[in-house]
Amino acid sequence: MRIVLVGPPGAGKGTQAIRLAGKLSVPHISTGDLFRANISRRTELGKLAKVCMDAGTLVPDELTIAMAKDRMRQPDAENGFLLDGFPRNVSQAEALDELLRAEAIKLDAVxxxxxxxxxxxxxxxxxxxxxxxxAHVFHVAYRPPKKQGVCDVCGGELYQRDDDSEETVRKRLAVYHTQTEPIIEYYKARGLAVTISSLGPVDEVTRRALEALKRREGDGR
Known part of the structure; x- marks a missing residue:
């Protein structure tokens, strides 16, 4: 299957992307991984992306699209892929449509x-x-350390990252609602989008996702 995975920060998208890709035997294609891989290999695309990232600006759509196009052409993606973090807006969704049409590839589900x-x-x-x-991770409610502020594993200091503060999370959500969420409606209009709740145990969410994708695959036929 060829799938796009969409969700707000904190919805468990990264965890589910890895699990679903494994269950479906397709590569997990993450924009973050693409950026890091291209920068590490010092490709021309990676050099351009690094300039943007070092300046604290978003990587332009054309660079993201070029990296995704290159990755989707790799042999392991011949029979399917799971896109995570791309497309991130309607313009990128339209560009992805053009890319897939040019390659005679059909998207199965969003x-x-x-x-x-x-x-x-x-x-x-x-x-x-x-x-x-x-960098062990804990949670004040779901996985609290035995001693407040102290790592159970090594005794190191626990801290809250700047991008995890409530103010920053609200800003990230606002960006998601404005830029990324509209692609769900974009794909719903084409009969490709399905949505599920990401609440509950990780295994339950994965099961829910697989069932939704199976129904979508059946509808697509």
């Missing part, structure tokens, strides 16, 4: 993960990370 805003904020703002190199 899976949207849904979670109440309050839950998303609670999930992210409650994270605490160990300052040690191992």
């Amino acid at each position: 899976l949207g993960l849904e979670a109440p805003e309050g839950e998303v904020i609670k999930r992210i703002a409650g994270r605490r990370v160990c300052r040690s190199r191992s």
Whole structure:
């Protein structure tokens, strides 16, 4: 299957992307991984992306699209892929459509993960990370350390990352609602989008996602 995975920060998209790609035996294509891989290999695309990232600006759509195009042409993606973080807006969705048409490839489904805003904020703002190199992660509500502010594993100091603060999370959600969420409606109009709740145990969300994709595959036929 060829799938796009969409969801707000804190919905568990990264976890589900890896699990679903494994279950479906397709590569997980993450824009973050693409940027890091191209920068590490010092490709021309990577050099251009690094300039943007070092300047603190978004990587332009054309660069993201070029990297995604190159990755989707790799042998392991011949029979399917799971896109995570791309497309991130309607313009990129339209560009992806053009790219796939040019390659005579059909997108099978767009899976949207849904979670109440309050839950998303609670999930992210409650994270605490160990300052040690191992960077163990805890959560004040879901996985609290035995001793407040201290890592159970190495005794290092636990802290809240700047991008995990409630203020920053709300800003990230605003960007998601404005830029990324509209692609779900874009794909719904074409009969490709399905949405599920991302609440509950990780295994349950994965099962829910696989069932939704199976129904979508059946409808597509």
